[in-house]
Amino acid sequence: MGLQKDNERRVFLNNEECPIRNVVAQIGDKWSILILFALVDGPDRFNSLKSRIEGISQRMLTQTLRDLERDGFVLRTVYPQVPVKVEYELTELGKGLSASVWKLVSWAGDHHADIRKARQQYDEESER
Amino acid sequence: MGLQKDNERRVFLNNEECPIRNVVAQIGDKWSILILFALVDGPDRFNSLKSRIEGISQRMLTQTLRDLERDGFVLRTVYPQVPVKVEYELTELGKGLSASVWKLVSWAGDHHADIRKARQQYDEESER
DNA sequence: CAGAATCCCAGTTGATACTG
DNA sequence: CAGTATCAACTGGGATTCTG
Numbered sequence: 001m002g003l004q005k006d007n008e009r010r011v012f013l014n015n016e017e018c019p020i021r022n023v024v025a026q027i028g029d030k031w032s033i034l035i036l037f038a039l040v041d042g043p044d045r046f047n048s049l050k051s052r053i054e055g056i057s058q059r060m061l062t063q064t065l066r067d068l069e070r071d072g073f074v075l076r077t078v079y080p081q082v083p084v085k086v087e088y089e090l091t092e093l094g095k096g097l098s099a100s101v102w103k104l105v106s107w108a109g110d111h112h113a114d115i116r117k118a119r120q121q122y123d124e125e126s127e128r
Numbered sequence: 129m130g131l132q133k134d135n136e137r138r139v140f141l142n143n144e145e146c147p148i149r150n151v152v153a154q155i156g157d158k159w160s161i162l163i164l165f166a167l168v169d170g171p172d173r174f175n176s177l178k179s180r181i182e183g184i185s186q187r188m189l190t191q192t193l194r195d196l197e198r199d200g201f202v203l204r205t206v207y208p209q210v211p212v213k214v215e216y217e218l219t220e221l222g223k224g225l226s227a228s229v230w231k232l233v234s235w236a237g238d239h240h241a242d243i244r245k246a247r248q249q250y251d252e253e254s255e256r
Numbered sequence: 257c258a259g260a261a262t263c264c265c266a267g268t269t270g271a272t273a274c275t276g
Numbered sequence: 277c278a279g280t281a282t283c284a285a286c287t288g289g290g291a292t293t294c295t296g
Binding site for chain 3: 045046047050058059061062078081082083084085086
């Protein structure tokens with residue numbers, strides 16, 4: 001797993017086998033999770049995604065979709081019409097990932113107030 | 129929640145209230161999760177952490193610990209001896225976060241093979 | 257419509273040296 | 277021991293322009 005339980009537990013980096021760096025880091029970027037969630041309702045087209053995901057540039061949407069496709073989370077289908085139509089949808093793997101990430105986001109949502117409070121308190125204390 | 133269910137679901141960015149950007153993005157950096165996991169076994173000292181987390185620089189360890197402390201995930205205790213001793217440990221909030229992240233990492237671990245396979249396949253296909 | 261290609265800056269990170 | 281300070285290098289990502 002890349003995480004090993006030794007006498008002294010060590011946490012590894014640069015380990016090809018490590019899912020933490022290899023997967024979590026992959027979706028820890030600025031846009032992956034947002035795209036994943038934008039697709040949970042069903043397939044969607046490039047420009048539709050672009051308009052639904054606030055603030056994303058076309059460059060980043062393309063790039064992040066490619067990465068997600070590469071990892072098997074997203075399926076890209078081209079319909080050869082004029083003009084061309086391209087649909088993106090979650091694979092089964094992608095749905096699993098989304099569900100799993102969703103739990104984390106839920107936790108974050110539930111504890112968001114605590115975090116903001118801690119942050120505020122920390123900032124106040126460090127001012128003095 | 130920052131995520132809203134409209135007729136057309138939109139995903140927001142730059143929303144102060146949004147836990148996705150505010151929390152997940154916070155721990156989506158290069159080191160936070162590693163540090164969190166390094167602390168699940170119990171309190172640890174600065175230099176011990178540094179040696180257990182492979183590849184982290186002292187600068188990044190300091191900085192990331194500060195951020196985690198600010199968010200209320202980590203507690204920092206200074207023992208005024210000579211030389212000084214500083215211990216870091218997870219707060220209750222931090223334990224909750226770790227547990228929650230752990231589920232995601234577990235999922236990643238379970239499906240890591242699938243992801244690597246997809247990645248390999250994608251790369252092979254794009255070579256031609 | 258759905259991108260590909262460039263350019264370029266701002267923020268992040270690493271390396272190094274110094275300190276209470 | 278546990279940092280802080282500084283500077284250089286790297287890189288993610290936005291803006292813009294062009295195309296099948």
